[in-house]
Every structure is written in structure tokens, then in C-alpha cells.
Amino acid sequence: MITLKNVTLRRSAKVLLNGVNATINPGENVGLVGRNGAGKSSLFALLNGSLHEDGGDFYIPTQWRMAQVAQNMPETDESATDFVVAGDTRLTELRAALVRAEAEDDGMAIAHAYTDLADAGDHDAVPRAQALILGLGFKVSELDKPVNSFSGGWRMRLQLARALMCPSDLLLLDEPTNHLDLDALVWLEAWLKRYEGTMIVISHDREFLDAVTNVTMHIDNAQLTRYGGNYSKFEDLRAQQLELQQASFAKQQEKIAHLKKFIDRFKAKASKAKQAQSRVKALDRMEKIAPVLADADFTFEFKEPTNLPNPMLAISDAAFGYRAEDGSETAILHNVSRSVLAGQRIGILGANGQGKSTLVKTIARTMAPLAGTVTEGKGLSIGYFAQQELDVLRPHENPLEHMIRLAKELGPQSRESSREQDLRSYLGTFNFTGDMVKQSVGSMSGGEKARLVLAMIVWQRPNLLLLDEPTNHLDLATREALSMALNEFEGTVMLVSHDRALLRAVCDEFWMVGRGAVGPFDGDLDDYQRYLLDEAKRQRELAKLEAAADSAALKAAGAAPQAAAATTAAAPEVTPVLIADSARPEIATGQNDPKKSGDGRDQRKQDAQARQLLAQKLRPLKRELEQIDQRMAALNAECSTLHERLTQPLPPAEIADSGRRLKACTDEIATLEERWLELSEEIEAQTAAL
Template identity: 35%
Template sequence: MLSINNLSFYFGSRPMYDGANLHIKPKDKIGLVGANGTGKSTLLRIIDGEYQPDGGTISKSGDCTVGFLNQDLLSYQSEESILAVAMQAFERQNFLQAEIDRVLHKMETNYEDSDIDVLGRLQDEFENLGGYTIQSEAETILEGLGFTTEELQQPLHTFSGGWRMRVMLAKLLLQKPSLLMLDEPTNHLDLPSIEWVENYINTYEGAIIVVSHDRFFLDNTVNTIVEVTGAKLISYAGNYEFYVEEKALRNEIQKGAYENQQQAIKQTELFISRFKAKATKARQVQSRVKALERLDIIDAVVDDNAKVNFKFNFGTQPGRFIMTLNNVTKAYGSKKILTNTAGMIERGDKIALIGANGKGKSTLLRIIDGSEPIDGERTLGHNVIDSFYAQHQLESLDVNNTLLDELKMTGTGKLETELRSILGCFLFTGDDAFKKIKVLSGGEKSRVALAKVLISEANFLLLDEPTNHLDMMSVNILIQALQQYEGSFVVVSHDRFFVSEIANKIWYIEDEEIKVYPGTYEEYETWQEQRILNGEVVETKPQKKTVEKVAEKKPTIDDSAKKEIQKNLKKLNQTLSETENQISKLEADKVKQENLLADPTIFNDPAALKRENEAYQKILNHLEAVNDTWEGVMMEIEELEGNLA
């Protein structure tokens, strides 16, 4: 459908892509990953035609259409309603509707027989294009993305940037392009909307490329990961979890090959150094020199999962209770957020505040901070020192300061070497410390602001969407920092992986009250699903296909049916045994091939390396297929055994 061949693209003298290749087939679901600045969004803009490549080709089939959701759409404004903006996707249907209206209006005052024929043709085409259902289709998608029925008629310009982005996403989904490209679509979505988009993508008939730092979102939506690294595009045939495991394996193989090659280079250089002055060894020395010059150097493995060690120093330890809320009521006009509710934060609480947008999460965070007026009591605990991180605080950074100067403004009295070490933890190395804030990207500014919060010596942190604009490496660093943090915190986040890694307690707002689940996010999800099954709450997302009907009665079976089931079970168990033998053999072949790939002689022969890599991938594909077969057979056996029980 779309083929990228030998792509080259430069920003100044810096190569973003150099000989990169990618082939996108219909129905491919691709997650594009890589560190910030490697060129993920750039690639989408090249495919969309906004940027022209410096070399190589991008070939599309004649019927391939491309739709691109990018962050620039945040600035789009319109006086039209959000429903009308979304329905701009139906360009031909809108044109036909206007023509039908024109003909009907003309016939009211100047009727001609020819108008009947024209009207009939227009109405037939309009009906064939689904014109009579486009409004309900647009309403369904907008409501799935979190808009209420009443909001559909409100002008687009009355909504914030994040909500306008949802309208543009709805418009794009309604266009149904052959290739849908989404750049950080979850940045402006709450959890129910993210889950709705996941369900939509899973049933989308076209191909999709998505750039996202949300690991759960990628795991739930894509079947291929393409990593942007070293100006190349490296494909992994699986979701993000598979990519992490497979990359670790490839890195292990590469690390072994790199170390073997370095040892061989060292020995060769030692030979050259030792015998270069001996005339009798001149031929051998020259041969080795030429061999080194021709050598295809294996790169050292770059660890994307940097381990960091933060040392948090609290000048003051708080008492047992950090914050107490009693009889708190908060409303904006007629819109009630909280009514006579209570909440308590204790020392050591790591709270994730989750839920749909509009429920009052950020409002509650400001109430806890004391910056939001309320009716009721807010009591700050003994010796509590808090620090608040929110997206708007990026604007409070002094753009003329260097990174080092900005950290000094926290007043912690840390030495410059300590501050540079902290900047290093946040991926700012060497002379980066002397960069001006004004030259940083949005994600880099977020890292600086987070670093300031974390070194402030506060014993209570409030963090509002801290992972927005961070790449996965930066999110991983923030996770490690918060895991090592000995104080208490409340985090508002829609990143499920992030929340599952850092929270020991879940808060959510329901029925205008603060509700508490005393456990991890994974445990909360299981508990919430059980509540839905028990009818305690109404589900706000599409029902999972794996949920079975409750208390469904099994039909009884007669003796002849039992014999048939037992006969089928015998065959299936035999197939299962054969499949297990296949898996054992393939796993042994896999290990053998990995050992072969680690041989430095293979790495020195590009043709052999390509051949053995293809053989290795063939084994992996075969192993995956056989594992799928094994799972299918096991499911059939379990189902038949369940019928016999």
C-alpha cells in the first residue's frame, strides 16, 4: 500500500534518516517509537507530503488515502458547532445535500420536469454514500470521545485545545483514510476515551501508524512496532511488550558480537603494533591493516532503559497525616463537582487520582494544594512541605536562564556538581546544562520543571499529568524517581502503565464524592470490572469481548454426544502432544540460531548475516504460529472438558 525506500532526510547537517526503509500493508497497525528528537513526527510529516525527503522514494498505491492527526490542529478555530466541524469529513455527501436543497428550493417557485431527474440522481447517490446516516455516525464518534449530546451543537471555539483535538480526531475517523496517522492521540484524552479509541482502532479496516508514549495503548492497539534509531527504521513483529522482550534479546546478541569483535580488533592491533617494524612480517601486518579498514564495525548497545538513582533529602519529616478534607463542597455555578465529601492523605500514600475529564480531578488537586476556594475544611498536616507540578508551570520557567541556573533557583543550596548530576538523570548531559530554557522543546521543558519539583526537598508532591510530552525513556526515569521518593504524592494521570508502576492507592470521584480504593491500579481494574458484572456501576467503555455471560446454564448432553466429545478430546490431546514436540524442537533451533548469530565471523559477512537473520526470523515466526496453534488446541480441550463436567 505504501513503501518507503532508502529514505534520507536532514535537518541542517544532522541526518534524521539515512537509508531508512519501511513497507506498510493494508490493515497494518504500527506503533512508531523512539526517543524524543529521533524524527517520529518528522516521518509522519514526510509521508503526509508536508516535508520533502532529501533522498529515496515514498511510493503509494493509487487508491491510498492518508489522514494525519497532529498537534498543530490544536490551534484550529471555527464558529461552527463541533458536530458541523466533524461532518466536514463527508465532503461529497455535504455537496450532494446542498445540491438537493438547491433543487428543492428551485422547484418551489420554478418547477420543471428535468428537475425531477436531477433530484432523483442526486438522492440516489446521496443514499448510496450513506448520506442519511452520516449525522448519527458523527454523533456516535463524538460521544464516544467524551462529548455529551448537548455539547454537539456548541461552537468549536468555546472548547479548550484538548477538546478541539478530539473533534479533529472524530473528523479524521469519519473520513476513514486508507492510512490513519496519529501523533500522540492520548495526550488529550481521559481514560474512558482512550479505551474507546483502542476499541475503534482494533476494528478499523485501514492501516494505522500511531506515535504514543502510552505503553498500554500500544499493547492494546498495534501488531507491529517500528523503532526510529540511528537514522533507520527497525521493525518488530508484535506489540510493545513483544518489542521490549525482542529488543532485549537482540541487544544481548549484539552485545556479545560487539565484545567479540572488539577483542578481535584489539588482538589485531596488538599484532600490528608488535610486528610492524619487522620486515619478515610486513606482508602479514599489511594484510591485517587492510582487514581492519574493511571491517564493518558493530555498534555498542545503547541502553534506552537508563537506571537512575535519586537521593531525596527532606529537611523536615511530616507527621502521620498529610492532609485532611472534611465536608468539602465545590461547584462552578450549577455544575457540582464535590458535595459534602471527605478525604485523608497519610504519610507514605502514593495516590493516583483517575477518571474521566470533567469529573473534577484537577480541581481536587488544586483544593489539596489550597489554591482553590471551597466550602468546608482543609487541614494541612504537621511539618508538611508541598510542591505542585502542572502543565501551565512550564510557562513560569525563565526562558533566559540556563538549565543549571533554573535548578539553582529552587534554593536547595546543592552544589553545581550535584545539580549537573540531577540534570544527567533527566537526560541532560555535558554542555546541555548551559543551554537556555528558550531553546528547549516542550518535552525538555517538562523534564526541567519535573527536576525542579523533585529536588525541592518537599515531602508532599502534587503532579498534574506529568507524563504529557515525555518520551518513554523520560517516563521510565520519572517512574524510577517516584518509586525512590520516600515522601507522599498525589498524581493525576491517564497513563495506565505509569499509574500501575507508582501508585499504592487509587482515588476517583463518583457521585460528587471522593472514593478510595486501597490498592494498586491493576487491583483496582479487576475490582471495577467485578463491580460492573455485579451491576453496581454502569460501564463507561465498550464491553470487553472476553467477559462471559454470568450464570449461563449449560445444556445437558446425552451418551452419544459424550462419546463424540471423548473421541474429539483424544484427537486433540494427540495434536497437543505433537504441537508441544514441535515447540521444543523450534525452541532448540532458536537457541542454536542465536548462538550462530553471536559468532563474529557471521557479523563480518553482510550476506551471511542477512541470511542467518532471515533464518532466525523464520524460526520465530514458525514458533509464534505453533504457539498460537497450541493455545487454540488447549482452548478447544478446555471447552470440551467443560461440557463433560
């Protein structure tokens, strides 16, 4: 177990932990919580050995293997798969040992190396690594792409996969959800629930902590307090604890006042001097209960919009995507026909890479639609928080300079005072007080930068808020403040977020972005999580079928005979070593028997022919499956358009025509779904029969 006994921990002159005692038992999943700057990451540094205690005793079992997400951005030309496989440090060491043994021609060492590699899971290392990569949102086509070809956020996902790949007794995760979409987050939760070691996680995602932790440790006022249960249980227990502390403090203050009154009244009387002196000593010996000094909650509010156009905007038969510099177009979303009304609270859902950010960017005017029209209501004012919004801030400027520039850009239309003192006061409402208004943005934390962006958005008095992952750098208190502010906002909200607590608190309807279409999602977040898990299972099954077919085609092209010839040629050199290797009996038996060797080649040839035949049979089935997927996407888009059309006043003939077309689309979708299931079952059955 991990123990801290009277541990003191400092960073420069600041005391982060002061004489704390704590125990973490093997197999516990611990959530480490506290305000930003309380010392959570410093405690991680103590656990991983990069920081040492300034006082007290700290113990962690020396035999424990530790894994954590590296914070540096990887710079390598390795493929994504190889990079993650290298995260298994034990496997890497054993492979290096095998190379050394082979270089020294040490037969016994080679035999031991092969045995150790088998025990370490060398045979399935690549599939395990690829399962982690795909689970975190990558595509099959990206498994062999070099790490350097990915953006920063995707490289950090690879760092997370690399940490999960490493066999460990202690897993340290510092904000693992920051770069994840909701689909990857759901997968990560499921993976961590199966983790058998001890896990300590820092996160500002309430639902994530509730799902994966069973112990909570809270850092507050340089003290570390342990609570049994997840984050929600911790909140209940802490509230009860603070209430009890305040009641005990009030009761003690009454007792102290009574003693002081007696002392003041009788200390001068000789007959009562002994009793008075006794009460003085009792007062000195009394262990004082501290009053509850709760941190001031951070709150803010969006100002009332100057007008509320209705509808806010209308999208008609639009295509959204990207235009390259050479003029070529890549459409991601097709046939988008949706309207956004005043006062709506829309959560935008969809698996990674399906086009959520593309939709939001197009509405925010940072991208133009490739086709169709986006009609804005008169007086539409958009407040846009982009995922990369923090990069837009000027690092060498301070918050006050940002606000002065914004006030000048908006001019009289902002209807707010642009005097420096008023801007200082305004920044103070976002916790930029004193000298912080003159602190360079580049030296600020991610949470402070996010608060500055929110302050700039609120100043603009928008009537439509487009928020793309606004909580990535916000602590729990600021997330709660954002949730309250959005609920009181009188305009319209469109929100993309992996923070399910925020989505549940703010949104009352959801749009689904997927398979090239945008439509309503009929369900809640629990339904969506089940959908994500089912979709992930379907994608894995399709990937397996494609891999089996590709492998069969490759072997049919002659890979198997070449491998057989290579094995035969190498047999005289490795036989003396491998006969002694009990872990590989298949190599030590029959390899010098021509009859058995011939039978093996015949069998491999038959297997290759069978796989080639299977690939030929599956090809038309897979082609039909792909056509059905494309047709269903088009039909779903048409259904959404027809639903939207039927909500508008139309002539009776058009209503009847739209109704007939809607029924025809619905019937065709039902037929296609049945055919899709039939094809999937047939592909699975034929693959299993091989």
C-alpha cells in the same frame, strides 16, 4: 503497501533518516517509537506529503485516503457535531455536489447525488459523529455547543474525532492520548482495535501501544528498524539484538587482535611475509561490527523530605467546587471525608468531568473548600504538578533564571545552595546541560518544559506530591525515570494520570471520584477499565431513552403533520427525478395515490400518539431513576464517612451506633440497586414495544 527504499530525510542540516529501507503492509497497525527529536514527526510529514525525501525512493498508493489529526487549534462557531461531521471529506464533497446540481436544476445529477450520499452514509452521519464526540468524553448537552466555546484541550479532542470520522485507508496519529482522560483513552483503544485500514501511531504510552499495535518501527541513529509485535515485544527483541551485537563485537575484536598480533610478529620475516600480507588483506575486507552505544538513561530522584507529618491531611465533611466572581457557588463534590497518611501511594480515578482536578486543586490550596474543613499536618510541604503547569513557566526566561528565582523565594528553608554554579549542576541532572540553561523556555519542547517543572518541584523537597497528568509531554524514557523516582520517594503521592503503566508501577490503592462523592475503589486498573466500559454503555442507553422520549414529544406537538404537508406540497416538483431514483423506492411509489397518502398520514398520526403515550409513561420512571442515583451517591458518601470513623478510637456506644448506621446504609444501597435495574429493564421493554 508503503515502501521506503534507501530513503534519506533531512531537517535543515540534521540527517534524520539515512538510507533506510522499510515496508508497511495494508492493514498493519504500526507503533512508531524513538527518542524525542529522532525524526518520528518528520517521517509523518513525509507520509502526508508535507515533506519530501532528500534521497532514495518513497512510495504510497495514490488511491489511499489519508486521515490525521490537524495540529492547529480550530476557530469556528460551528457546533461540535457539525464540525466533526465535516471531517468526512467524501460526504462534504457529495453534499456540495448536490447543492450545485439543485442550483443548475440538473435532474440526473440530483439523482446521482442522492445515490452517492446514501452510499457514503449520509443518513447516519450525525449519529456516527456524535458517537465519536461522546466517546471522547463530551456530554450530550455539549453536542450542539459552538467549537469556540471549548478550551484548547477539548478542541483538540474534537480534532481527533474529526480525524476518526474521515473514511481512510491510512490513519496517522501523533500523540493522540495527550489530551485524553483514562475513560476516553479506554474508548479510543476499543475504537482503534476495530479500525480496518493501515494505522501508524506515535505515542509515549506503553500500554496504549501494546493494546493497538502489532508492528513496531524504531528510529535510532538515523536508521529505521522494523520489529514484529507491540511495544513490549519490541523491547524484548531489541534487548536480545543488542546483547547479540555486543557479543559479536567482542568476538570480532578478539579475532582482529589475533590477526594484528600475527602481522606485527611476522611482517618483517621473508618466510612469513606472504601469510602476513594475506592477513592484512583479510583485516581490510572484514566488515566491522559496531559496538553497542546505548544512550545514557535519564534518571533523577526526589530528595528525602525534612519531615513526614502523619496524617498528612484530614478532610472532614467537605464540599469542593468553584466560586464565581458574583459569589455564587457550584459544588462538584459533596460530603468528602478522607485522610491522607504518610507514605501512601494513591491513584485518583474517575470519569471525565467528575471532579478529579477539583479535588487535587483544593488539596493543593489553589482553591478553597466550599464547606467543611481540610486540616493539614504540621510541616506539610506540597509539590504540585498541574495540567496547566507548563503555562505557568515564563517563556522569556531561561531554566537558570527560573531556578534562581525559586531559590530566592524559598530562602534558607530550601537547605540547598543557591550559588549559580550549584544551580547549573543541579539543572544538569535533569538534562539541561551546556547552553540549554540559558535557552528561553518559550523555545523548548513540551518534554523539556515538563522536565524543568519536575526539577523545580524536586528542589522544594516536598513531602506530599500532587501530580495531575504529569506525563502528557514526557517521552517513554522520562516516564520510566519518573516512575522509578516516585517509587523511591519517601513521602506521599497522589496521582491523576491516564498512563496506566505509571499508575500500576506507583500506586497501591485507588480513590474513585464520581457522582459527587470521593471513596475507595476496591479493585485494580483492569477492574476500573471494565467499570468504565459498563458505565459508558449505561450512559448510552440512558441517552437513547431520553432521545426517544424527546423525539416522541416533539412529533406529538405537531412536527409530523408539518412534515407531511411539506412533502405533499413539494411532490409535483421532485417526482420526475425521484421516480428514476431506484435508491429511494419509497418516494417513487404511491405518492400520487390519494388513498395511500391518506393511509400514510393516519399511520403517522397513530405513531405520534403512541410515542406521546410512551413519553408520558416513561416520565415518572425516569424521574424515579434520577432520584435513586442521587440517593445512592449520598449513601455512598455516608458509608465512606462511617468507614473512616470506625478506624478511629471511639466510645463503645458510638462504635455500635456507627456500625448499625453502616449496615442500614449498605442494605438500602442494595435495595436501591435492585430497583434501579428493575426501572431500567421496564424502560427498555416499553421502548422496544413501541
